[in-house]
Amino acid sequence: MGMRPLIWKEFLELVRDYRTLAALGALPLIMLPLLGFMSTYLQSLEQGALLIVNRDSSTGSIGNITIASSDISEYISRSMASKGYSVYMGETSSPIDAVLIIPQGFSKNLSSLVDRAYVEIQRIPGSPRADRLLSDLYSVLQDLSTYVSNLKIVLLASRAEINANPESIRDPVVVLLTTYITPTGEEIGYEQALRIYVARLLAFSLIFVATPATTYVVDSILGEKERRTLEVLLMAPLRRRDLILAKAFSSSLVGLFAAAIEIIAVIIFLQILAHGALGASVYDPQLVLLSAFVVYLTILSTLALSLPIIVRSATVRSAQIASSIITVIASSIFFSALFVDIDRLPTSVSIPMMILPYTHSVLAIRLFSLGDITGSMTHLLALAVFSIIMIIASSYLLNEEKILMKPV
């Protein structure tokens, strides 16, 4: 009888708390598109700078082709410039990310059938910009190496008077095709492979929903104490279990709101990825819907985990500090989802991790992206069951006398 008016009262208070709603709505709407923006466009805006120092005055030849370092540095410069890098020759006062040094004797060694030619590279440490530049530089040097080795193979073949295909000598083993498969060996297309990548980012993005959840449930219970309305509410003819259930359910309405916003944010995020680095559409309405469910249940389980702490705390501050332990645990699981396949961990590690609801959040998204719908639904169910058990258990921990006492 008493739960309905209490939920209604909480709902009215929630929808009239415009500032909290605005903050809750802004968080995913800013964070997810920002994440997409950071991981695609921002990187493409970065232009690394390369300095090429040519110390070689030697020349060489392969057959009737002359090899000169000046031509080679010009080739590298053009290739790197075409990829958007700033390239300086000899010296520069501009900031640079890497230096390519062509040492004395390079052309001679490059044209030799006995020696190998070496270059030196100096780079800025710990710079993703330098990482990307070097990755492209290695690719250009690899092309150069392939070109020169082809010349040498053609020369040797002509001297030996044999018919030879440079590629069959240089790269006798070729990977014909890389396709994608699920852990069960099922073949999947490129777009689904991208969805698995996106699912990993979505699991990571749950990091942004756990913290507001604890804040709202702390406010819903202990905030009443600070606003001096709790004592009258506790006096109402309401069973403790109903009171806690109503508070938890109404706090989870914030989760519903956050989940709705999350859907919009995820769609924006996917569009950014599709137009950015991925170059293909990864928008999947089912994945978006599942993501919304996971957000709601993650929030519900977070507040269910916080409740035992909250009902034994005397102040909002102490409850929030204690609840921050939960958000730290949540963050560590969601962060690890970026780098670790939790479903592929050894059972000695993965089974203890199942105690935590957040492992189920990550697995629900990951298994769904891999096409394991039953597995995904099982983890969603685990999240829901865990939340309900924790909420009911919390009602037995509520001590009216203690919660009303002034902190000393």
Place this chain on the structure above:
Amino acid sequence: MEYVVEFIDVRKSYGSREVLRGISFRVAPGEIYCLVGPNGAGKTTTLRIAATLAKPTSGSVRILGVDLRENRDLPSIRRRISYLPEEADVYSRLSGLEYLRFFAELYGLDVEKALDIGIRISGLSINDLRRRAGTYSKGMRRRLLIARVFMSEPRLAILDEPTSGLDVFSSLQVREAIKEYSKPTGSSVILSSHNMFEVEYLCDRVALINNGVIVGEGSVEEIKRITGAKNLEESFVSLVSRSGG
């Protein structure tokens, strides 16, 4: 006669600190019973125990004929009690009407009838009641809280310093509301107050409490006669001094 409230040798400790040291009193049906005492005397703890929000460390407490030690169905007792804590406030994002409706539904009352009573007791206009309670003055909030207490026509109303911090006009309105709405509904009232004028005006019987014990009890006239004082304030000082306070 079945008393509405019956405390027998009630003790209450928080850790090593004993707040109530053997309190006994009875409140009859329809009676306004006042607890008077200095700050920290144990008034709020006594009222919280009567409101079933705190458990005594020892002693017997019967509320509406139910022994609190034996009864675990607190919601059924609480449905017949109304409590106004000293520092209680209203939900600032609800309107006055929504506030009263919320508690009427929470207590399972006939909502329309309860609202009728509540609106009358509050003395607030419909326009005011439709405004968010966060915009109310302290006096308006207190009148809304008093309306919430009496709209359920409780068997027992527990009021902890109901006029604390109010100006003269608001105090007068709240006192009138208590007097006017407790008697016709037959509600018993336990009330704590520092205001001796209020006590003289409202209370049928008074208990003077100091350091967790009742040092004097009776009607206002009886207490004045026992202590030989001209007014209740002097009686209070005399009794507290005698008890070593």
